[in-house]
Amino acid sequence: MKSRIVIILLLSTVVIFWLEAAPARAVESGLPKTGTIGAVAPSTGEAKICTAELRQMSRSGKPPLTAGVNVPRPPKGKGEVCVADTDYMRRFHMDLLAHQRDDTVREGIRTKRFSLKECIACHVVNGPDAQPVTYDNPNHFCRVCHDYTGVKIRCFECHASRPPLGLRSTLPPQGGDAKALARYLKDVEQ
Amino acid sequence: MSGGRPATGARRGGGNATSSRRDFLRGAGAFTVTLAAGVTLMAYGETPAAARQPGEPVTSKQRWGLLIDVSRCGDGCTACVTACAEENGWKQGGNPLTDAQWIRKVTIRNPKNGVTRSAPVMCQHCADPPCVDVCPTGASFKRADGIVLVDKHTCIGCRYCMLACPYKARSFVHEPLQDQKPYAPRGKGTVESCTMCVHRVDTGRIPACVEACSATGNGAMLFGDLNDPGSEISKRVAQYPTSQIRADLGLDPGVRYRNL
Amino acid sequence: MQRTVYTELRPGIGFASLLALLGAAIAAGLGAALYMEKYGHIVTGMNNQIAWGLPHVFAVFLIVSASGVLNVASLASVFERAAYKPLARLSGLLAIALLAGGLAVLVLDLGRPDRLIVAMTTYNFKSIFAWNIFLYTGFMAIVAGYLFVQMSRGMERYVKPVGWLAFVWRLALTTGTGSIFGWLVARQGYDAAIMAPLFVAMSLSFGLAVFILFVLVTCAAAGREFGADLLVRLARLLGIFAGAVLYFTAVQHLTALYAAEHGGVERFILLDGGLYTGLFWGGQVVLGGLLPMALVYLPATGRSRIAVLFASVLVVLGGLAQIYVIIIGGQAYPLVLFPGMEESSSFQDGVVASYMPSLPELLLGLGGVALALTIAVIGMRVLRFLPATLGDAADEPRRERAASAGS
Incomplete structure (x- = not known):
């Protein structure tokens, strides 16, 4: 009797650890490879069920089954897509942030793709005075979802929640003006 | 292009x-x-x-250091302090006891003969930092290339490192902050100190204080790789006698002084 | 063989009003902590020169006393002094209560108390602070186990081994607390190996003083007898421990005085530090050491309950003064960057730092004390910690046994 309990406990522990590592596995497998921006992230088995509903939501803009509930509608960012698929980012952006910050702070790895400043520059929301809003404003990109879910984030106690002054007025140029491009990229690099 | x-x-x-x-x-x-x-x-x-590519981690192949020639340091000049405050977004004034100060000019006076000189003092980026030893969570850490930093994601604000630093380099953020510089995040309740402008160094530039000092024409500060025998700083350290503050503690700081 | 009878505290209007008072103090402490967390430490008197202030004085005092208060139980279990056996359970309860109060103050004073989980899961094992986290929480678990084996039937044979474990752990904990300061090479006032044994002696002295205060007041309030013989034993012990603290303090300062390097800070503490000099000589040496020793050893006062109570209060006050001088005096003396030179800057180099404790800090510290007392009082109400009587008559069989064994 005792040995059966021990075996069940051991098996449960193994299963729990395997399940706990699932998000990490999903993050690794789901992340698009470098240079293939815009490619759809392959869904892992567990995310498939939610992904379909999420995809429907993002395409039509209307919640399929949850009509009447005040679901958050975060404003679209500047570019066409984010560094990864929208469903992927919805599910895993916190893991990317937590992992990447250690890479940057401890290892000095600063890539433009996963730069927090880049995220903020793209996901900027302008207030009535045409200036980007800070985290105090409920219309800030992060606040739209985080207020709804009730998950308090403390990033902006230290990090600036809107792009620096120089970048705010410099939008990505249309067409192919190389000088404007160079200026824009130099600003972004800071 | x-x-x-x-x-x-x-x-x-x-x-x-x-x-x-x-x-x-x-x-x-x-x-x-x-x-x-x-x-x-x-x-x-x-x-x-x-130079290191942005996507690569730092290695100990490089060791960043500063060489400060005290004889070239102007007595009333605080260009380095002003530049650092502007670059990293810490204000001076208001509450001198609680305001952060990452770098300051220390006036050193010999009481016997009244000879006075001044030198900038900041985090000395020791090779064996006491602040790293005492941090309970490991938030105070030394990067592989010698720059000593505080990982503000892990800092719990216990201020033990402030007690441990022999150079009084660390400051505590005593109040909520607004409009931080995007490349120098700092927040209430965590400890901070000179980062040797790590956001600049990582993109191949030099710290703001060094840049400001050379802009004044004094040229008292020099930044470079102490591990590279061909770098200007290594050549000068090999050529002239240089000292470290509180060298007796055996911490081997990366900041060296000349004519102190 | 007479068994000690333990009974819970009786409820009543006195009990309820005491809890209400303590509850108000805890609420004030929590309010102060929330205020500090919301507006930042600028609302306190702590600054970049004095990073650890009044809350840390309270916290270190409570933690050091927690370790020392268990000494009474160690005397019973480890050193087999049967006279202290009836007090062992109370000693364990007070140890847990005081440690909880001290840790609460320490954690609530952090700049980011919301990161307590980070502090409990991410460790830098080169830091004595990190080791202390394990020592403190382990101490709580071990003392809880110690109480369990003392209070359960059929577990008598485990009392001695667990008692030994608690004793050794206590010494490690106090050594770790002293080493927080002793291992700081940077400051003139710290960086001394003697901090560890000094803190052990301090824990014995302050812990016993707190214990005597607590047990005398509780017995008087609960109407339980407290024997004169036991009183004299505890009082004499307090005298020895207060003397030990004076000894280690003397060794610390004499050694530092011998080194020219430490001349500045010694002059500051012993001679011209103003408040710190006053607290050292008046508070630590006279009130915390010489006067209590005189009170307990002089025949005129040695057997008087009031005198022993007074001596304990003096030891506690002297202990607070000592910790204030160590923590805040050690930070007030300026760091020496250029030995032999006068330094000045915009960052308070070369000047003695000024520190004015603020109300939030005081409320937080007192809140921790109130928390400790609340845990102890509720514990005595709910479980059987306090002996029904500690009178000499109850102790008679043990004394007869000891007398016949000796002859």
């Missing part, structure tokens, strides 16, 4: 044409950054080969 239209032009309409413009921006950016970095490094005596 040549002018003209991009090779893969931006197409109108939808579909998957979006990758082309971003790809071009990316390539152009990489070219500009590498060129700028190379130019900056060469101007300060570093070889481009020693």
Whole structure:
């Protein structure tokens, strides 16, 4: 009797650890490879069920089954897509942030793709005075979802929640003006 | 960088044409950054080969250090302090007891003969930092390239490192902050100190204080790689006698002083 | 063989009003902590020169006393002094209560108390602070186990081994607390190996003083007898421990005085530090050491309950003064960057730092004390910690046994 309990406990522990590592596995497998921006992230088995509903939501803009509930509608960012698929980012952006910050702070790895400043520059929301809003404003990109879910984030106690002054007025140029491009990229690099 | 239209032009309409413009921006950016970095490094005596690519982790192949020639340091000059405050966004004034100060000018007076000189003192980026030893969570850490930093994601604000630092380099943020500089995040309840402008160093530039000092014409501060025998700082450290503050503690700081 | 009878505290209006008072103090402490967390430490008197202030004085005092208060139980279990056996359970309860109060103050004073989980899961094992986290929480678990084996039937044979474990752990904990300061090479006032044994002696002295205060007041309030013989034993012990603290303090300062390097800070503490000099000589040496020793050893006062109570209060006050001088005096003396030179800057180099404790800090510290007392009082109400009587008559069989064994 005792040995059966021990075996069940051991098996449960193994299963729990395997399940706990699932998000990490999903993050690794789901992340698009470098240079293939815009490619759809392959869904892992567990995310498939939610992904379909999420995809429907993002395409039509209307919640399929949850009509009447005040679901958050975060404003679209500047570019066409984010560094990864929208469903992927919805599910895993916190893991990317937590992992990447250690890479940057401890290892000095600063890539433009996963730069927090880049995220903020793209996901900027302008207030009535045409200036980007800070985290105090409920219309800030992060606040739209985080207020709804009730998950308090403390990033902006230290990090600036809107792009620096120089970048705010410099939008990505249309067409192919190389000088404007160079200026824009130099600003972004800071 | 040549002018003209991009090779893969931006197409109108939808579909998957979006990758082309971003790809071009990316390539152009990489070219500009590498060129700028190379130019900056060469101007300060570093070889481009020693520069690290942005996506690579730091290694101990480089050890960043500062050499400060106290005889060239102007008595009333605080250009380095002002530049650091501007670059990293810490205000001076208001509450001198609780305001953060990452770098300060210390006036040293010999009581026997009244001889006075001044020198800037900041985090000395020790090779064996006591602040790293005492931090309970490991938030105070030394990067592989010798820069001592505080990981503010892990700092619990216990202030033990402030007690441990022999140079009084660390400050505690006593109040909520607004409008931080995007490349120098700092927040209430965590400890901070000179980062040797790590956001600049990582992109091949030099710390703001060194830049400001050379702009004044005094040229008292020099930044470079102590591990590279060909760098300007290594040559000078080999040529002249230099000292470290509280060298008796055996911490081997990366900040060296000359004519102290 | 007479068994000690333990009974819970009786409820009543006195009990309820005491809890209400303590509850108000805890609420004030929590309010102060929330205020500090919301507006930042600028609302306190702590600054970049004095980073650890009044809350840390309270916290270190409570933690050091927690370790020392268990000494009474160690005397019973480890050193087999049967006279202290009836007090062992109370000693364990007070140890847990005081440690909980001290840790609460320490944690609530952090700049980011919301990161307590980070502090409990991410460790830098080169830091004595990190080791202390394990020592403190382990101490709580071990003392809880110690109480369990003392209070359960059929577990008598485990009392001695667990008692030994608690004793050794206690010494490690106090050594770790002293080493927080002793291992700081940077400051003139710290960086001394003797901090560890000094803190052990301090824990014995302050812990016993707190214990005597607590047990005398509780017995008087609960109407339980407290024997004169036991009183004299505890009082004499307090005298020895207070003397030990004076000894280690003397060794610390004499050694530092011998080194020219430490001349500045010694002059500051012993001679011209103003408040710190006053607290050292008046508070630590006279009130915390010489006067209590005189009170307990002089025949005129040695057997008087009031005198022993007074001596304990003096030891506690002297202990607070000592910790204030160590923590805040050690930070007030300026760091020496350029030996032999006068330094000045915009960052308070070369000047003695000024520190004015603020109300939030005081409320937080007192809140921790109130928390400790609340845990102890509720514990005595709910479980059987306090002996029904500690009178000499109850102790008679043990004394007869000891007398016949000796002859």
